[in-house]
Amino acid sequence: MILNIQSSFTLFQTATKAINITLFLCALFILSACGGSSTTEPELADTTKAPDVITPPAVIIPELPIGTALLIEAEDYVRFLDTTVGNEGNAFRNDNVDIEALTDDSGFIVGWTEAGEWLEYDITLTAGAYILTTTVASALGGGDYSIFIDDKLVATDSVDETGGWQVFEDHDIALFTATEGAHTLRLAINTGPFNIDKINFKVDDGSFVPPAVVPEEVPLELPDVEIVIDPAPISPETAVSDMGIGINLGNTLDAPSEGAWAPAAQEQFIIDFKDAGFKHVRIPVTWDNRTATSAPYQVDTVEMDRVETVVDWALAQDLYVVLNMHHEGWIENNFSQHNRNRFDSIWLQIVERFKHKSPKLIFEVLNEPNGLTAENVDEINVRVLDIIRRVNPTRLVVYSGEGYTPLDSLLAAAIPDEDDEYLIGNFHNYDPWPFAGMCTRSWGTDADIAALGAIYQRAADWSTENDIPVTVNEFGVAHYDFTAPDNVCDEDDRLAYIEAHVTFATKHGIAATFWDDAGSFSTYDRATNTWGDEKDILVAPNLP
Structure with missing residues (x-):
């Protein structure tokens, strides 16, 4: 008779798996050979004899793989x-x-x-x-x-x-x-x-020391502030109606440094926008390189002064002005509490600097927050609206949805405050991108026009349902794909596309802002202060 006893135990533990050693022990009972069975009567064991020593099989420990540098x-x-x-x-x-x-x-x-x-x-x-x-x-x-x-x-x-x-x-x-x-x-x-x-x-040689963990910051406590009541606020309905068709001062203050992507801003540019017939200007600003990265996250005074100067040029021309936070990838790629506090601090300083400006100055929460979830964007919209409302209860505020802010994102976004009477919903449109951005297809079929018209109709329907006016503060079409300059858009198709946008926006009472970047998406030549053929199409609805 043979009794096999199996014993299992863990010899050592690695970061990824345990190495288990299983020992099979054979116990010999009553004249039985290990591995055999007895066919005779059992005999009593001789207790005076030293017990046999059973040696378990040698333990072979497999080597862990060693990487190659x-x-x-x-x-x-x-x-x-x-x-x-x-x-x-x-x-x-x-x-x-x-x-x-x-x-x-x-x-x-x-x-x-x-x-x-x-x-x-x-x-x-x-x-x-x-x-x-x-x-x-x-x-x-x-x-x-x-x-x-x-x-x-x-x-x-x-x-x-x-x-x-x-x-x-x-x-x-x-x-x-x-x-x-x-x-x-x-x-x-x-x-x-x-x-x-x-x-x-x-x-790995065992020398790795994990980087020190920096404690997460606590949410920024908003300070007590002066409330500024505008004696003659402008309703969002009036503003969007008055804004008509406008133009972006793109690739300027939103560049890593002013002048890096396009000529630095000049007052003459703004005067030319006004004289051409545009009724509003959007001034995109990237605040990252203008702001310290540690608390209290101070915006550089010289940079803030420069932004204010450009805003004042536009307000002096009696234009509506949209001021925003633009290429802010630092928070879009890392939605940490540290970055949220920095984002809040920037907005606190923007609001403080511009709190006494004309009601024609409009704040836009964040441009194209690609990388953030819908929930992240909803949180930002609520937070920034609160920061603004603590100072300017009637300042017009533009908000959008996630990603590159197509219409579907606006429709899916939570309204940051359903009781707020000074909100404007916003989306961007360059559909279809293979035409408008890449110049790899034509545009202008009945189906193309109908698809664009359907977007504006849905935007108008949402606006009516929610009693919130809508803008499309970026639309346009490239002359060529700047990443592949050999791809050139047909000029007739370009002008027809721009005209369709203007027609649908005007029909539905949606203010629209042409994206002019002084490059492949431009109509205004900042070097010569001259206009392309797009200008007359864009300003036509604005003229008496």
Whole structure:
């Protein structure tokens, strides 16, 4: 007779799995050989004899896979999104990513990083554990980025002031266990600027120390403020009716720095807008590089003065003016409490600076919050409206939905305050984008016109149902695709498309704002102060 006893226990534990050792013990009873069965009568055991020693089989511990180190040069990306045109560093590659040579001529780095930009790398890893290390530098501090592998967030890191734009330091940002094979790594810029030289997968040697966890900030407590009551407020219905067709001062104050994408703003531009017949101007402003990255998040006084100057030029022309927060990828890519507090602080300062301005100044909460969820955007709309209302109870406020703010996003968004009587809903339209943005198809069939008309009809229906006027403060069509300049839009199709927008907007009482960026989406030449054929179509409904 044989009794087999199985015993299982855990020998050691790793970060990813337990190694289990199972021992099979054979116990010998009454003249039975281990592994056999007895065919005779049992005999009593000799208790004076030393017991046999049963040696268990040798334990073989499998080795964990050891990774193979991999070094990625930042400039060796295979895909990218860069918000500026051209290579600022004029080195190594000829696309829009900004690359410069190292001062010691040992290689290249990626610089001039801005919120919302990203770089992707196709990599192959052997299975194993790695310490993920980046080599970064900044003369200013305040940069922030995230690393994704196969669309999964691996780490987020900040770049403090390192002593100079080419004074680099290594950041061990994550302990990462890789599976064998091909992977996609994305470096996403949450806040710039900073420079990056390398991304290094070092074989784990046990030296990794997790970065210190910075306690999450608590929500910003709104301060006591002076309430400014406008004696002659303008209703949103009156404003939208009066605004008619307007124009954007695009790629100007919304650029990383004024003049980077288009000529710096001049008062003559605003005068020309007025003289041409436009009735409102939208002034997009990106506040990221104008604002400190640590509490109390002070907006640079010189920059705030400059924004006020441009706003005053437009108000002096008796134009309606829409002022917003525009390319704010730092919060769109990282909706942390820190960034929400910074966002709130910027709006507190905007409201304080402009609280005594004409009721023709309209605040727009946030342009195209692509990257935020619908819930995030709803939260922002409520919060900013509260910040504004604490000072200006009757200031007109424009809000939108998520993403690139198509009409469907507005229709799905929560109304930030259903009792507020000074709200304006907003959407953008460049439909269909393969025509209006990429110039890869024609436009003008009956079906094309009907599809655009249906969008405006739905917007008008929503406006009536919710008793909230609507604007479309970006529409337009490119002369050419600036990312593929050989793709040129047919000029007759362009003018017909613009005319259709103007016709439908006017029919439904929707104020519309042509996107003019002084580039591929322009009608006004800022160098010569002259107009394209689009202008007469745009201003026709505004004229007596």
